[in-house]
Amino acid sequence: MPHAIIPSASQRERIAFTVKWLASIIQIMGYTATAFGWTPINLYLFLVGVLGWFAVGVLWNDRAIMLIHIVALGAMLVGMSSS
Secondary structure, three states: OOOOOOOOHHHHHHHHHHHHHHHHHHHHHHHHHHHOOOOOHHHHHHHHHHHHHHHHHHHHOOHHHHHHHHHHHHHHHHHHHHO
16 A cells, blocks of 8 residues: 655645745735625635635644634635525
């Protein structure tokens, strides 16, 4: 049975760096979409950005980042399902 490949610390940092910038750019696109009234695309952009930042929190083992983004994700999902 093959062993899982665990990325090294430097690889995790490169992944985190890339994901945090992509997630940030996508969230900025979500803010822009909101400003122009482009719904529901703005919500989908925010979802991707929030998930990206949650992943960064996991990669960094940063519970504060994970907490705020899992709460934001839950709030967004509840809001979307009630619309």
